Amino acid sequence: MVAIIDYGVGNLFSLRSSFAAIGQEAEVTSDPDALRRAERIILPGVGAFGDAAEKLRKSGLDQAVREAAAQGKPLMGICLGMQLLFEKSYEYGEHQGLGLLKGEIRPIAERIPAGLKIPQMGWNALKIVRKAPILKYTEEGEYVYFVHSYSAVKCEDSLLAATEYGAELTACAGKDNVTGCQFHPEKSGKVGLKILKAFCETEAGA
Amino acid sequence: MITKRIIPCLDVKDGRVVKGVNFQRLGDVASPVELARFYSENGADELVFYDITASAEGRALFTDILTETARTVFIPLTVGGGINTTEDFDRVLKCGADKVSVNSGAIRDPSLVGKAAKLYGDQCVVLSVDVKRVDGVFRIFAKGGRENTGMEAVEWIRRCVGDGAGEVVVNSMDTDGVKQGFDLELLEKVCAVVKVPVIASGGAGKIEDFITLFRTLPGVDAGLAASIFHFGEVQIPDLKRAMRENGIPAREEKTEGKTC
Numbered sequence: 001m002v003a004i005i006d007y008g009v010g011n012l013f014s015l016r017s018s019f020a021a022i023g024q025e026a027e028v029t030s031d032p033d034a035l036r037r038a039e040r041i042i043l044p045g046v047g048a049f050g051d052a053a054e055k056l057r058k059s060g061l062d063q064a065v066r067e068a069a070a071q072g073k074p075l076m077g078i079c080l081g082m083q084l085l086f087e088k089s090y091e092y093g094e095h096q097g098l099g100l101l102k103g104e105i106r107p108i109a110e111r112i113p114a115g116l117k118i119p120q121m122g123w124n125a126l127k128i129v130r131k132a133p134i135l136k137y138t139e140e141g142e143y144v145y146f147v148h149s150y151s152a153v154k155c156e157d158s159l160l161a162a163t164e165y166g167a168e169l170t171a172c173a174g175k176d177n178v179t180g181c182q183f184h185p186e187k188s189g190k191v192g193l194k195i196l197k198a199f200c201e202t203e204a205g206a
Numbered sequence: 207m208i209t210k211r212i213i214p215c216l217d218v219k220d221g222r223v224v225k226g227v228n229f230q231r232l233g234d235v236a237s238p239v240e241l242a243r244f245y246s247e248n249g250a251d252e253l254v255f256y257d258i259t260a261s262a263e264g265r266a267l268f269t270d271i272l273t274e275t276a277r278t279v280f281i282p283l284t285v286g287g288g289i290n291t292t293e294d295f296d297r298v299l300k301c302g303a304d305k306v307s308v309n310s311g312a313i314r315d316p317s318l319v320g321k322a323a324k325l326y327g328d329q330c331v332v333l334s335v336d337v338k339r340v341d342g343v344f345r346i347f348a349k350g351g352r353e354n355t356g357m358e359a360v361e362w363i364r365r366c367v368g369d370g371a372g373e374v375v376v377n378s379m380d381t382d383g384v385k386q387g388f389d390l391e392l393l394e395k396v397c398a399v400v401k402v403p404v405i406a407s408g409g410a411g412k413i414e415d416f417i418t419l420f421r422t423l424p425g426v427d428a429g430l431a432a433s434i435f436h437f438g439e440v441q442i443p444d445l446k447r448a449m450r451e452n453g454i455p456a457r458e459e460k461t462e463g464k465t466c
Contacts, residue, residue, distance in 0.1 A: 011300075013276060013301070014276060017280075020277070021277075021280065117402065121427075122209060122403070122427065122428075123209045124208045146208075147329050164207060189459065191459075
């Protein structure tokens with residue numbers, strides 16, 4: 001069973017529907033014990049980093065996520081959920097993340113030429129850097145749907161895929177059982193569903 | 207490179223798609239759910255659903271249809287029509303909409319865009335405008351284009367974007383239905399003042415109209431149309447191919463056929 005963490009940020013309807021579409025049982029939950037029972041965990045999220053990190057902490061779900069990650073349980077962050085996996089973010093101040101992946105979240109405005117619109121909103125192509133298990137069905141150049149104004153930098157060897165938007169922006173990152181997608185796999189048509197399917201097939205174990 | 211988006215628009219009344227549909231491959235040509243599925247499997251980058259129902263029963267039916275569509279279609283869905291309050295935002299977002307489009311609702315309550323942007327984020331709020339030239343000035347029309355508000359269009363758009371609208375659908379009433387191309391003059395004026403994505407609507411009659419749009423105005427992010435797609439006058443895969451041949455970035459689905 002896949003647990004989709006509900007901590008009061010974002011709309012989980014599509015995410016739950018997309019697991020149903022690939023024949024995977026998924027439960028939307030805000031119960032830390034449900035995360036302990038789950039085989040795999042999705043950390044979603046839209047909105048501002050500081051607010052989301054605070055909600056995750058207040059609900060005690062951050063501990064459950066850390067435990068699950070330490071046990072080697074497959075964990076995938078999506079969009080802001082992906083950003084929360086990193087050490088810190090500079091979105092409106094400086095905020096601590098979960099620190100499960102090396103790197104930090106910075107405004108894309110710092111890296112892309114003026115004149116490009118922010119947020120990056122729309123379909124962009126993936127450049128695969130390392131063919132990790134979650135990308136096993138994904139081909140170079142396939143398109144996924146992005147909506148973001150911030151992105152992960154200094155990911156070092158956890159960078160799995162990038163996308164070109166005036167600069168190379170982190171699209172996918174991961175290390176062992178912890179992975180994240182900056183784009184929305186649940187809104188990326190067949191390409192996105194294949195990434196969720198690959199995630200459901202990853203093995204536990206750090 | 208980020209791609210230019212192609213967006214079919216489905217006007218839904220009493221649970222059926224209006225403006226006519228002419229696809230032999232569809233069992234029920236006026237079923238919004240089937241049509242949405244067809245488009246998502248045939249290259250549409252996003253879908254817009256407009257609820258043009260007036261009755262309460264019609265509205266409930268629309269919500270059911272939206273839910274059913276969002277269960278099976280995994281591309282972004284924008285929903286508009288009858289959005290007057292933040293409760294209306296809530297209602298359609300819970301049914302699986304990703305973005306919500308406001309038009310007359312924002313004119314009636316000019317604080318709606320700002321309130322919704324705070325609650326759901328700028329990326330969720332789409333400003334939709336119906337614009338028509340009146341004595342040489344671009345004016346905003348309300349109530350499905352029936353009422354001249356007297357407001358100057360570019361100023362209204364600038365104001366709403368300032369309040370938090372994350373995207374603008376610019377529908378030109380002068381070119382709508384004429385099929386002689388998009389309203390480049392109007393769109394150029396809008397692109398000059400806003401930094402959020404601009405979606406062109408009204409006037410597409412053939413593939414070349416989209417090519418002209420994106421070549422002339424690089425600031426336009428997407429092209430929206432209804433009947434030319436519904437009647438099969440323009441097939442989206444052909445349109446995408448023509449865009450790529452003309453150096454306009456367009457999404458291509460490499461994996462054909464079934465999911466996974």
